[in-house]
Amino acid sequence: MMIESLGKMPDRRRLARRYAERGLASVVLWSALGLGLLVGACTPIGLAIGAGAAVGAAAVQERGIAGTASDAAIRVDINRLWFEASHDLFSGVYLQVQEGRVLLSGSVPDPDTRVQVVKLTWRATGVREVINEIEVADDSSWSDYARDSWIVAQLKSKLVLDQDILSLNYSIEAVNGAVYLMGVAQDQGELDRVVAHAKDLSYVRQVVNYVRLKDDPTRDS
Secondary structure (H helix, E strand, C coil), X not given: CHHHHHHCXXXXXXXXXXXXXXXXXXXXXXXXXXXXXXXXXXXXXXXHHHHHHHHHHHHCCCCHHHHHHHHHHHHHHHHHHHHHHCCCCCCCEEEEEECCEEEEEEEECCHHHHHHHHHHHHHCCCCCEEEECCEECCCCCHHHHHXXXXXXXXXXXXXXXXXXXXXXXEEEEEECCEEEEEEEECCHHHHHHHHHHHHCCCCCCEEEEEEEECCCHHHHC
């Protein structure tokens, strides 16, 4: 049944599904940048396979290989700035980067830290916009974290299995039951399906949508 459904899909969407179903979405650029985060990436064969998979996955995303590489570089720069400022102060902050737009979510212990995170984020090269959804004085428990992790895993799985959604174009985080979406939707219909999948999950109390449509003129600004 899976083979039949894939056969009816456009080539680009089918290729994206293939990469996503093999679990390559989360390593799109790390291996291509030679950061050695994959098992076996330190070997020549590991680097070649990792880089090839990364390039293939990046090529089917709307932002393309260059855009994906740029976002990965922005992420690395932001993490460096955060680490230099504090080794653990920002451990509760989640980072999503799409086409130079940075979405910050999660929690920090006080308002001053919230401001500091945003200031440091703006210092990273290539940042075009910072969306601040960081909460202050988080009192979530390990069970809350486990539920959020479950939400993200379930939603990613639903997007991969939905043949009408190009799942590699989306970035997902969940914080205390709030789901934060970033990415590029092919059209309003696809975006509606993504949001509907998120709302349909247990424990989701809110869906915060920062996804832009493929033909949105602001993508080129």
